[in-house]
Amino acid sequence: MTDQPWRRDRPPVFPGVPAWGALTAGSPPEPFSLIPQPHVTPDWVWGGSDGSGARVCVLDSGVDQSHPRVGTVTTSVAVRTGTDGQLDIAECAGTDQAGHGTACAGIIRSVAPGVDLSSVRVLTDGKFGSGAALMAGLSWAIDQGYDVINLSLATTRPEFCATLHELADRAYFRRCILVASANNMPVLSYPWAFSSVVSVASHNESDPMAYYYNPSPPVDFYAMGVGVKVPVPGAGEMRLTGNSFAAPHMTGIIARVLAKHPYLTPFQLKTLLYLNARNVVELNRRSG
Amino acid sequence: MTEITPAGCEPRPRQNLTERQLLQSVVEVALRVFGAAASSVFLIDPETGELVFETVAGAGSSTLPGTRFPPGTGIAGLVAASGEPLLAENVAEVPQFARAMAIGTGYLPRSIMAAPLILQGECIGVMEILDHTPDPARDGMQDVELLALLAAHAALSVELLIRLDWLGGHRVPADSKATSQIALLQRIGVRLPAASEPLTTNVLRLLVTADQLLGTS
Numbered sequence: 001m002t003d004q005p006w007r008r009d010r011p012p013v014f015p016g017v018p019a020w021g022a023l024t025a026g027s028p029p030e031p032f033s034l035i036p037q038p039h040v041t042p043d044w045v046w047g048g049s050d051g052s053g054a055r056v057c058v059l060d061s062g063v064d065q066s067h068p069r070v071g072t073v074t075t076s077v078a079v080r081t082g083t084d085g086q087l088d089i090a091e092c093a094g095t096d097q098a099g100h101g102t103a104c105a106g107i108i109r110s111v112a113p114g115v116d117l118s119s120v121r122v123l124t125d126g127k128f129g130s131g132a133a134l135m136a137g138l139s140w141a142i143d144q145g146y147d148v149i150n151l152s153l154a155t156t157r158p159e160f161c162a163t164l165h166e167l168a169d170r171a172y173f174r175r176c177i178l179v180a181s182a183n184n185m186p187v188l189s190y191p192w193a194f195s196s197v198v199s200v201a202s203h204n205e206s207d208p209m210a211y212y213y214n215p216s217p218p219v220d221f222y223a224m225g226v227g228v229k230v231p232v233p234g235a236g237e238m239r240l241t242g243n244s245f246a247a248p249h250m251t252g253i254i255a256r257v258l259a260k261h262p263y264l265t266p267f268q269l270k271t272l273l274y275l276n277a278r279n280v281v282e283l284n285r286r287s288g
Numbered sequence: 289m290t291e292i293t294p295a296g297c298e299p300r301p302r303q304n305l306t307e308r309q310l311l312q313s314v315v316e317v318a319l320r321v322f323g324a325a326a327s328s329v330f331l332i333d334p335e336t337g338e339l340v341f342e343t344v345a346g347a348g349s350s351t352l353p354g355t356r357f358p359p360g361t362g363i364a365g366l367v368a369a370s371g372e373p374l375l376a377e378n379v380a381e382v383p384q385f386a387r388a389m390a391i392g393t394g395y396l397p398r399s400i401m402a403a404p405l406i407l408q409g410e411c412i413g414v415m416e417i418l419d420h421t422p423d424p425a426r427d428g429m430q431d432v433e434l435l436a437l438l439a440a441h442a443a444l445s446v447e448l449l450i451r452l453d454w455l456g457g458h459r460v461p462a463d464s465k466a467t468s469q470i471a472l473l474q475r476i477g478v479r480l481p482a483a484s485e486p487l488t489t490n491v492l493r494l495l496v497t498a499d500q501l502l503g504t505s
Contacts, residue, residue: 060370061360061369061370097359097360097365097369098360098365098366098368098369098370099360099365099366100366100369100370123369123370152370152372153370153371153372154371155409156371156406156409157409158409181372183371183372202429204429225429226429227377232382232384232385233384234383234384235383235384236381236382236383236384237378237381237382238376238377238378238379238381238382238385239376239377239378240374240375240376240377241374241375241376241377241429241432242372242373242374242375242432243372244370244372244374245374
């Protein structure tokens with residue numbers, strides 16, 4: 001048990017080394033030991049579910065609800081600076097200036113067409129970097145009792161780390177799943193690196209339901225993030241590549257699981273996701 | 289050209305020649321590495337959030353520098369909003385992008401790769417590559433990672449120049465007493481952006497007093 005992937009040193013993070021993703025196409029996944037649970041199959045976990053009944057929130061730049069690939073957006077709110085200078089949450093138009101949130105919402109809808117989708121705009125004025133807005137929006141979304149919150153964003157400000165950690169733990173205990181994309185820039189960022197969230201980086205295959213377990217954390221799973229067809233605010237589609245677009249695939253899969261098994265705890269959910277990851281299914285079946 | 293405000297610093301003077309040369313050199317390298325039609329750096333105007341073409345190599349290099357776009361425009365706006373690098377393909381098929389690109393640049397690319405310039409935890413700009421020639425040895429994700437490396441290099445170089453600016457561009461002299469004085473100022477310069485607001489105010493007050501004393505001596 002000494003050479004297991006999870007016992008390896010955490011990869012060093014320093015300027016010039018991004019890459020949390022994996023090139024799964026064309027290279028066989030690394031084998032590792034596991035406790036078999038062969039009765040837990042993908043069909044049992046999400047088969048027949050389209051996400052109906054699961055409430056999903058996209059914390060991002062807003063969502064353009066007029067795009068046919070997005071469908072109905074139940075609630076659209078934005079973090080704003082109030083008259084007293086404090087951040088508050090206010091209802092807003094279902095629009096998206098930058099297009100990032102609309103792309104994520106379209107992916108979630110394509111994987112889990114039945115989900116109840118809402119949007120919290122925390123990226124304002126087209127400018128990244130407001131960790132305070134991220135925390136205000138996340139805190140609000142956790143209080144609203146969403147089943148899954150998609151976070152295809154992160155803050156690099158270490159001063160927000162402790163508060164974000166508390167929020168991630170609060171979400172975990174309230175059975176609210178935070179799905180966070182790993183940053184593939186050479187910087188430390190949060191909250192994707194916390195163990196209480198489901199962290200996602202990209203693989204380079206083109207199957208939206210294919211995902212892999214990473215036996216060498218901090219990234220939990222690899223999902224489709226290369227050449228993803230996403231809706232563009234206004235009209236049309238574009239193919240985008242980035243970890244931001246891998247996380248919504250995992251969000252959609254999780255919504256399907258929770259819609260079928262609504263009383264799963266976060267630790268049960270992660271176990272089911274693990275057992276049905278493409279590189280684990282075969283090991284699980286063979287071990288059984 | 290624009291002014292940028294790194295976190296915790298006073299507004300900087302307009303960019304010096306070295307910074308412009310540095311960014312120009314980065315986009316020239318990127319142009320050749322990716323076999324691209326154009327390579328550019330946008331900086332974000334901290335007052336308005338507008339994206340300003342700072343430097344361009346290849347298509348548009350003579351006309352684009354200085355051109356401003358509203359916050360959230362195009363792929364650069366998407367990257368500035370998310371702080372994440374990405375690759376966008378078939379952009380010419382998206383009417384609103386095609387229109388904006390044609391009006392803004394006169395060049396309609398098939399693909400755009402972009403990565404943020406992160407300086408002290410904030411996105412200060414975006415590096416963009418139009419129509420790169422895909423390398424058969426790399427896939428799309430690896431191209432994006434390579435661009436992120438170049439963008440990180442550019443942002444770190446800008447940060448280094450800012451620190452040199454704080455020292456007035458002086459090189460550390462050979463004299464050991466002067467060397468330790470410069471080292472002291474350098475330590476203050478490095479630590480100041482991370483200090484709390486009241487502490488920053490007090491330290492700046494002391495530095496301004498020191499500056500005034502030296503000015504009258």
